Amino acid sequence: MTTNSSVTAPTPAAAQEKGQRIHIGEWIIENLIRLAGLSTVLIVGLIFLFLVREGGPAFLDIPLRQLFGSRWYPIEGIFGLLPLLVGSLIVTVGAVVIAVPLGLICAIYLGEIAPTWQREILKPLIEMLAGIPSIVLGFLGWVVLAPLIQNAGAATGLTAFTGAIILAYMSLPTIISISEDALYAVPKEYRDGALAIGATQWQTIWRVVLPAARSGIVIAVMLGIGRAIGETMAVMMVTGNAANIPALSSGVIFQPVRTMTATIAAEMGEVAQGSLHYNTLFGIGIVLFVITFAINSLAGRIVGTRGARRTGAKL
Amino acid sequence: MIQSKISIQHLYYTYEDGIEALRDISLEIPANEIFVLFGPARSGKSTLLRLLNRLSDLDEGTARQGTILVDGQDVFDRSVNVSNLRRRISMVFAMPTPLPGSIYDNLTYGLKMAGIRERGELDRRVEQSLKQSALWDEVKDRLGASAFALSGGQKQRLCIARSLALEPDVVVLDNPTSGLDPISTATVEESLFDLKERYTIIMVPHSVQQAARVADQAAFLLDGELVEVGEAGKLFVQPTDQRTEDYITGRFG
Structure with missing residues (x-):
């Protein structure tokens, strides 16, 4: 017991x-x-x-005047970062100009217009595009895209424009996938509300769904830019790697450039450790770090104020 | 016999997953009355409402039979302009859905899409619709403020005003007081009585009690079938069908 x-x-x-x-x-x-x-x-x-x-x-x-000068001749001891900054800027802005509209349109199609079965096929395919190693895209740019651009009349096929297209395709999956998620998160009631007062589908998307998904779309674009600006290998293969400031003309994007990332990757192997050249390459790294940090905190701020307004209004 | 505003004839509706939401529904809805559709959850009320202004177009893979005539015209006819139809048969949902923007923007948004741009006309419609939905006194000094800053009851009345600003023929309300406190509910119900002078009102109520309070005519739906329809004064007092009586006396539901 x-x-x-x-x-x-x-x-x-x-x-x-x-x-x-x-x-x-x-x-x-x-x-x-x-x-x-x-x-x-x-x-x-x-x-x-x-x-x-x-x-x-x-x-x-390095004297500041030289550091922000237009000549990058490390062998002669002249380290002007301007050509590299301009190179990165042109390629990145070019990529953004191509990728953002294309990505947004694609996300809108996927999220708002495509029937379910198409969405189920396309979305995994687009996410698979994100998994393609950047070197493979670079290779495609080198073998397929560059000859096309040269045939179209540029002096060489390896230009800022080639790099911009390759980078655009690299950041597209990020932009599409995340903006589509943002569109998907917009409550169905918003769409019903707009449609019920006679809005067409396009008016509903433009005036109601996109504004409601704005913060998610901003994140998508920023992450896409982040991916573009930090990319090295593909860009190195297709931009021609000429550390010159391209002549300011209408054809500015059809000239070879060299980006900051490509410079570090190309020259780090042959530099004496501790030399001024070595230090300068790390200096470029700092510049990249600052730029990326600035973009991220800008994104955070845009999204943050939006979020605060939303909670404040008890949406 | 009086010409009915909306005539629903032998309507069947089946969703993609095979659920028969509506089976052989026939209803005559007269003008300038409050017509209440009530019944337990999943009885097909909202489905029916969404068919009236073809919001159901958005639902994929559904099958429909039968006709809905509004003023004698088939809403499913190919020649019908859906945007115009939705302006004539305006809808208010259970969850208030203010759109991003100011109170004024919310009210004029549908009007601008309908091609009305003249400032004086827009202002007139804004004031008139806000007065009809009993919101004017609360917001007249802050029409530029964000619609999201309104309280839940105010948002719902804003959505009612947004529908009314279009000066529709028919106002469809799908449980418009679901999230409202008793005082706001009373305000909305009172405004409905004023509105029926000008509009035909079709409403899914929050409860049987509300149905009995506001209805002129009522229809009881159960599992996609129309059980009983008739004058509210009779239907809520002496229903002819046993199931209707069981539901309104609270024996199930």
Whole structure:
């Protein structure tokens, strides 16, 4: 009788011990998670410190006039970053100009117009496009796109425009996929509300669905730009890698350029560690870091104010 | 016999997943009355409302039979301009759906799409529709404010005003007081009585009690079938069908 009852109801001491075990387990898990979280912050901090230590001297040792000059001749000890900045700018802006309208239109088609079966086929295909290694796209640009552009009348097929197209196709999956998610998240009631007062489907999309999905679309575009600006290999293959400022004319995008990323990748292998050239390459890294950081915080700010307004209005 | 505003004849409607939402519905809805469609969840009320102004066009893979005549015209006829149809048969939903923009923008948005641009006319319609939905006194000094800043009840009355601004023939309300407090509900119900002077009103009510309060005519739907239809004064007091009586006395539902 007594043995029976002791089996069904554990003694208070045993229950307490079990509680203690749970408590310890909880403590371990909590701290493991905290450690993982802190380590990412720490690593980002260390990377930044390393960048500043290696790249900082470039900004101190090179006269500012030269640093922002238009000549990049590392062998002669002339380090003007302007051609690289302009090269990156042209290629990135070109990619954005191509990718954003195309991506948005594609997302609108997928999310609002295409019947379900088409959406189910197209969306995985587009996401697969994101999985194509950048080197493969670069290869395609080199073999297929560059000859086309040369035949169209450019002096060489390896131009800023070629790079912009390749980068546009690299950032398209990101832009399409995330903007489509944003459109999908717009409540059906909004569409019904607009349609019920006589809006056509296009008017509903333009005046109601797109504004409602704005913050998600901004994130999509920013992530797309982020991908474009940091890309190296594909761009290096197809932009011609001439560190000149292209002549400012209508054909500016049909001239070879060299981007910041391509410069680092191309020259890092042959540079003496600790030399001014070495420091300058890291300096370029800092510039890239600052630009990317600026874009991300801009995106955060746009989305942030939007979010605050939304919660404030109890939507 | 009085000419009915809307005549529904042998309407069948089946969704993509094979669910028969409506089976052989025939109804005559007279002008300038409040016509209430009531019944338990999934009885087909909202489906029927969405067919009236062809919002159902958006639902994929559905099958429909039968006709809906509005003023003698078949709404499913190929020649019907859907946007115009939706301006004539205007709809208010259970969840208030203000559009991004100011109160004024919300009210004039549908009008601008209908091609009305003259400022004086827009202002007149805004004031008139807000007065009809009993919202004018609360918002007349802040028409430029965001529609999202209104309270739930105000948003719903804004949506009613948005429908009325189009000066439709028929106002369709799908459970318009679902999220409202009793005072706002009373305000909306009172405005319905004024509105029926000018419009034909079709409404899915929040409850049987509300149905009995506002209806001139009522139809009881159950599992996609029309059980009973008639004068509210009789239907809620002496229903002829046992199922109607069970539902309105709360024996199921």
